[in-house]
Amino acid sequence: MTMPVSNSDTGSAGVGEHIWRQIIQKHASQPGGLLPALHALQDVLGYLPDWLVAEVAAGFNISRAEVHGVISFYPDFRSKPAARHILRVCRAESCQAVGGDALAEHVRRKLGCDFHGTSSDGSVTLEPVYCLGLCAQSPAVMLDGHPHARINPEKLDRLLAEATQGRGTAKQGESL
Amino acid sequence: MTPVTVYVPRDAAALAVGADSVAKAVLAEAAARGTPVKLVRNGSRGLLWLETLLEVATPQGRVAYGPVTSEDVAGLFDAGLLQGGDHPLSQGLTEEIPYLKNQERLTFARVGVTDPLSLEDYAAHGGWQGLKRALQIAPEQIVEEVTQSGLRGRGGAAFPTGIKWKTVLHASAPQKYIVCNADEGDSGTFADRMLMEGDPYCLIEGMVIAGLAVGADQGYIYVRSEYPQAIDVLNQAIERATSAGWLGNDLQGSGRRFHLEIRKGAGAYICGEETSLLDSLEGKRGMVRPKPPLPAIEGLFGQPTVVNNVLSLGTVPLILAKGAAYYRDFGVGRSHGTQPFQLAGNLKHGGLVEKAFGVTLRELLYDYGGGSASGRPLRAVQVGGPLGAYLPESQWDIPLDYEAYAAASAMVGHGGLVAFDDTVNMLRMARYAMEFCAIESCGKCTPCRIGSVRGVETLDRIAADPGKREQQVELLRDLCDTMLGGSLCALRGMAPYPVLSVLQHFPEDFGLAAG
Numbered sequence: 001m002t003m004p005v006s007n008s009d010t011g012s013a014g015v016g017e018h019i020w021r022q023i024i025q026k027h028a029s030q031p032g033g034l035l036p037a038l039h040a041l042q043d044v045l046g047y048l049p050d051w052l053v054a055e056v057a058a059g060f061n062i063s064r065a066e067v068h069g070v071i072s073f074y075p076d077f078r079s080k081p082a083a084r085h086i087l088r089v090c091r092a093e094s095c096q097a098v099g100g101d102a103l104a105e106h107v108r109r110k111l112g113c114d115f116h117g118t119s120s121d122g123s124v125t126l127e128p129v130y131c132l133g134l135c136a137q138s139p140a141v142m143l144d145g146h147p148h149a150r151i152n153p154e155k156l157d158r159l160l161a162e163a164t165q166g167r168g169t170a171k172q173g174e175s176l
Numbered sequence: 177m178t179p180v181t182v183y184v185p186r187d188a189a190a191l192a193v194g195a196d197s198v199a200k201a202v203l204a205e206a207a208a209r210g211t212p213v214k215l216v217r218n219g220s221r222g223l224l225w226l227e228t229l230l231e232v233a234t235p236q237g238r239v240a241y242g243p244v245t246s247e248d249v250a251g252l253f254d255a256g257l258l259q260g261g262d263h264p265l266s267q268g269l270t271e272e273i274p275y276l277k278n279q280e281r282l283t284f285a286r287v288g289v290t291d292p293l294s295l296e297d298y299a300a301h302g303g304w305q306g307l308k309r310a311l312q313i314a315p316e317q318i319v320e321e322v323t324q325s326g327l328r329g330r331g332g333a334a335f336p337t338g339i340k341w342k343t344v345l346h347a348s349a350p351q352k353y354i355v356c357n358a359d360e361g362d363s364g365t366f367a368d369r370m371l372m373e374g375d376p377y378c379l380i381e382g383m384v385i386a387g388l389a390v391g392a393d394q395g396y397i398y399v400r401s402e403y404p405q406a407i408d409v410l411n412q413a414i415e416r417a418t419s420a421g422w423l424g425n426d427l428q429g430s431g432r433r434f435h436l437e438i439r440k441g442a443g444a445y446i447c448g449e450e451t452s453l454l455d456s457l458e459g460k461r462g463m464v465r466p467k468p469p470l471p472a473i474e475g476l477f478g479q480p481t482v483v484n485n486v487l488s489l490g491t492v493p494l495i496l497a498k499g500a501a502y503y504r505d506f507g508v509g510r511s512h513g514t515q516p517f518q519l520a521g522n523l524k525h526g527g528l529v530e531k532a533f534g535v536t537l538r539e540l541l542y543d544y545g546g547g548s549a550s551g552r553p554l555r556a557v558q559v560g561g562p563l564g565a566y567l568p569e570s571q572w573d574i575p576l577d578y579e580a581y582a583a584a585s586a587m588v589g590h591g592g593l594v595a596f597d598d599t600v601n602m603l604r605m606a607r608y609a610m611e612f613c614a615i616e617s618c619g620k621c622t623p624c625r626i627g628s629v630r631g632v633e634t635l636d637r638i639a640a641d642p643g644k645r646e647q648q649v650e651l652l653r654d655l656c657d658t659m660l661g662g663s664l665c666a667l668r669g670m671a672p673y674p675v676l677s678v679l680q681h682f683p684e685d686f687g688l689a690a691g
Contacts, residue, residue, distance in 0.1 A: 034459030039440055073461035074442030076401050092363030093558055094594045097521035132402055133366040134192050136224035136526025145404055149192035
């Protein structure tokens with residue numbers, strides 16, 4: 001379909017107007033198409049900028065408030081760009097049962113930010129996630145869409161080093 | 177030379193511990209040695225502590241090795257991997273591993289055995305038999321068969337599936353829908369994910385049968401976004417099933433039609449609640465709806481809708497293929513059939529164990545789970561997800577069936593068990609239950625939206641100030657009572673259960689005398 005672009009501060013600069021217009025148009029006629037549209041828009045733009053809300057509202061013939069309401073309801077949708085890498089650390093019970101809290105503490109210190117924040121060097125956005133379905137191999141994390149299980153602080157440091165040094169976990173958002 | 181078949185799972189649980197690099201290493205090693213292999217990326221057998229579980233087809237049967245990392249592969253080849261040779265990682269014949277051998281795999285019969293996307297494999301292992309039969313009998317008969325099987329909603333509510341279908345069948349409307357709830361958000365559960373990734377055609381077949389039964393020609397699978405691998409497999413499976421005429425405008429030349437679409441969630445736990453899921457599917461905020469009207473009468477886009485869990489729908493093909501009586505004969509009391517239990521948390525041998533209802537927690541924790549991973553004594557087990565009760569050892573011999581658990585103020589739910597050793601602080605777990613509810617509340621009902629926040633504060637006060645403990649605990653009970661009675665949806669109305677179970681079974685962690 002469309003080329004993914006960097007979800008860095010450049011925002012929508014790399015994405016032509018015709019691309020996001022096409023996405024809105026495609027999903028506006030689909031029953032319940034707003035969520036698929038928002039997913040697709042975020043996939044190409046990296047986030048859902050404020051100016052887009054009015055465009056989506058016009059395309060779907062609903063109010064801007066409704067679009068904003070949907071975006072703000074779902075944790076997956078972001079109104080601000082994320083860092084180049086997104087680390088999601090499971091905070092749910094199964095991971096808590098085997099050192100998940102200690103791992104979360106380690107990550108916070110290591111990245112110098114809290115959950116929902118971005119690391120002090122701007123390279124990693126840290127998010128909580130409530131279950132990745134890898135509960136028999138807790139603790140689990142997801143880095144740039146790739147699942148990793150049986151994680152401990154050392155393994156996590158290694159994963160982050162590989163990712164931020166440009167090796168491994170190449171994925172959408174990293175291609176440019 | 178005929179290539180030897182080697183199986184390396186593609187299940188997310190295997191990918192998460194390096195299955196892709198194992199698969200690559202196998203191909204590279206085989207090429208370097210000039211021995212052809214046929215690599216199959218199967219689902220997971222569910223012996224998750226052994227992932228990556230590599231298997232080799234031998235004349236005696238499949239031989240398992242695990243847990244394998246890419247560094248082990250050369251050594252495995254040296255040890256005669258392709259002949260099923262001996263090696264420290266060898267687990268012997270897969271089917272003879274007691275963990276697997278002692279299960280009753282009905283819903284998960286094919287998972288881990290077949291190539292999930294191979295239509296040939298699916299057909300060769302009993303696939304499409306249920307649908308073929310459904311195409312030949314009347315809708316009422318399909319519904320009757322499912323009713324007679326005793327199948328109840330495996331998502332947690334345990335409502336009889338056949339009754340739900342009957343309601344939709346008898347509703348008259350221009351359009352009806354089948355919606356699969358694949359928003360498996362409970363910690364300690366992964367059976368839906370494993371079935372979708374390991375046997376996607378089984379779910380597709382179940383949904384088509386549901387469509388034929390109630391007169392719906394459109395289905396949606398609402399999958400959580402945390403499961404990208406499942407979404408990918410399902411999309412490919414739908415494409416292939418459509419090409420082969422198992423989906424589309426003319427099912428196997430019958431003139432009947434059924435279309436299926438995947439919809440991705442967006443990280444909201446509450447969308448696992450069926451009415452909230454329907455709002456989300458309609459492109460709205462996932463707000464809970466009051467019931468009645470039941471979704472079976474007024475569901476998606478206001479039309480009669482069957483909303484079933486992945487495991488319920490995935491069990492339907494077997495019921496149609498083998499008959500209601502076959503399935504009904506498993507289980508105890510009014511809990512018929514099997515439940516894929518998920519062993520998680522602090523357990524040595526975590527994984528998927530499909531057993532007939534009636535098995536006890538103790539059997540699952542020790543005979544299968546092997547006790548704690550930490551080596552310390554197990555202390556508490558949460559059964560049925562974040563809204564399920566924490567059970568102490570004194571409750572571990574209750575047979576796992578819906579009624580026996582309800583009698584103990586607990587729930588089987590989706591069959592997930594999260595085990596904790598004796599280092600767990602149960603006051604903290606109670607606080608987490610309230611905190612989770614506060615984070616995930618859709619905000620519609622005040623007792624849930626505000627009550628959960630007050631619950632966290634009250635638990636913090638209990639922890640901080642021993643002087644006011646008794647008074648605050650009283651307040652907490654009162655709050656739980658309001659939440660139980662004053663919230664619209666089952667999910668939120670149940671959030672106090674873990675808290676109350678901690679108060680009941682682990683009062684010492686609140687600084688209270690044991691009751």
